[in-house]
Amino acid sequence: MGHPVLRTRAQPIPQSDITSARIQRLIDDMFETMHEYSGIGLAAPQIHESLRLFVAGVRDPDDAESGHEDDDMPLMTVINPTITVVGDETASGWEGCLSIPDIRGMVPRAATIQLDAFDRRGKRVKMAVKGLAARVIQHETDHLDGVLFFDRMTTFESLTFMEEFKRYWTKDDD
Numbered sequence: 256m257g258h259p260v261l262r263t264r265a266q267p268i269p270q271s272d273i274t275s276a277r278i279q280r281l282i283d284d285m286f287e288t289m290h291e292y293s294g295i296g297l298a299a300p301q302i303h304e305s306l307r308l309f310v311a312g313v314r315d316p317d318d319a320e321s322g323h324e325d326d327d328m329p330l331m332t333v334i335n336p337t338i339t340v341v342g343d344e345t346a347s348g349w350e351g352c353l354s355i356p357d358i359r360g361m362v363p364r365a366a367t368i369q370l371d372a373f374d375r376r377g378k379r380v381k382m383a384v385k386g387l388a389a390r391v392i393q394h395e396t397d398h399l400d401g402v403l404f405f406d407r408m409t410t411f412e413s414l415t416f417m418e419e420f421k422r423y424w425t426k427d428d429d
């Protein structure tokens with residue numbers, strides 16, 4: 256946080272460039288970085304590449320065994336995304352960010368969205384998304400517009416350091 260690239264609107268990737276060696280290598284590096292930091296999402300501006308690209312997810316999409324539906328998110332590469340909010344239901348949930356280390360806050364997001372984007376093979380993807388995946392996709396798409404999760408918080412009362420999060424905010428009921 257503080258690097259100007261995080262506050263800059265990132266550039267779309269031309270569809271014909273998606274399968275280029277440079278972009279494919281960048282995607283591989285981003286997955287590696289995301290896993291190294293145990294993140295569930297990483298946008299290109301976070302590694303100082305001002306491109307409309309993010310990687311996200313927690314589960315190998317080929318792994319048939321999936322977690323709880325709302326907590327589940329297959330690994331995905333998302334390029335040039337457009338988000339459309341579906342319905343008017345919002346959900347508040349905890350978010351953190353690899354660019355804002357060791358801090359969590361409660362952020363309201365649309366509960367259900369439609370995602371239109373390209374995958375890493377340059378194919379168009381269109382899907383309705385809810386639960387954790389909807390939250391992560393909104394968080395990461397915000398990065399492509401120079402928006403950080405603080406900007407989406409309606410109050411800062413829930414802002415907490417990780418140590419205090421574990422001590423005061425986590426419940427045993429999930």
Ligand SMILES: [Zn+2]
Pocket residue numbers: 351352353354394398
């Ligand atoms: Zn983030």
